[in-house]
Each structure stands twice: as structure tokens, then as C-alpha cells.
Amino acid sequence: MAAAAASHVVVIDDHALFSLAVAVALEAGGRHVRALEVADLGREAAMIEAALTPPPDIALVDLDLGRYGDGRRLIRPLTRAGVDVVVVSAIPDPRDHELCLRRGARAVLTKDRPLEELVALVESLEQERRPVLDT
Secondary structure: OOOOOOOEEEEEOOOHHHHHHHHHHHHOOOOEEEEOOHHHHOOHHHHHHHHOOOOOOEEEEOOEOHHHOEOHHHHHHHHHOOOEEEEEEOOOOHHHHHHHHHOOOOEEEEOOOOHHHHHHHHHHHHHHHOOOOOO
8 A cells, every 4th residue: 555645734834933843843744844934925915825835735824914914814815826824823802713713714723732633633634634535
């Protein structure tokens, strides 16, 4: 049986240390991870274009991108392109989380959760993406 292809994940966050830590944790599981340098991109449209080149399987999106934008505006364009969006945010407002889910995010995880929880969530989404083979 052939090994499953490694998933591609993009991290969109304005905190480089957070992005790097998440990327290292996910790469340890064999994934291909890109952490966007949002400071270099500036606008949400540029972030969407960069995130989709090449298209990832999963995008981890922060809601508050500081002076660089609003992550809420990234959810619909990414999901319309077939990307599973996971919101990873320090914003604890359940109403805001519900809005993200209505816009198409697959899940919302607050940044006070353990890193292992985020890795497990990504693994769960990967399992859902894998085709079931009839043996």
C-alpha cells in the first residue's frame, strides 16, 4: 500500500515566532508547511494570492493580523478555492468564532490551547481528505 501524500499547510499569522513554532511542529509530522511573511505582503488580497500559490490543503489563519489586515476576510476566498481553513486566534469571543464557522472555517482554536491540539486537529482534517480505498 502506498504512503499517503504529505499535506500542504500554509500559516497566516503576523507573529513570526508563532508561525515558526507551528511550522516546525507540523513539519515534524511530514507535512509541507509555508509560513507567510504577512509584513512583506501587506494587504489581504496579496495574502490570499500568496497563500494559494501553490494551493495548500489546509490554511491556519489568525484573525487579528495587526496592521496587515483582518483574517476574517481570508476565510471565504480560501474555502472557495478548496482549502480547509482553521482559525487559530487569541480572540476568545464565541460570537466571532461562530462568524468564522459560518464563513466556511472548518474549526476555530484559540491560541491558549496546547500545540498538540492544533497538530491533532490538522491530522483529523488530513484523515477526512484522504480517499477511502475499498480493499
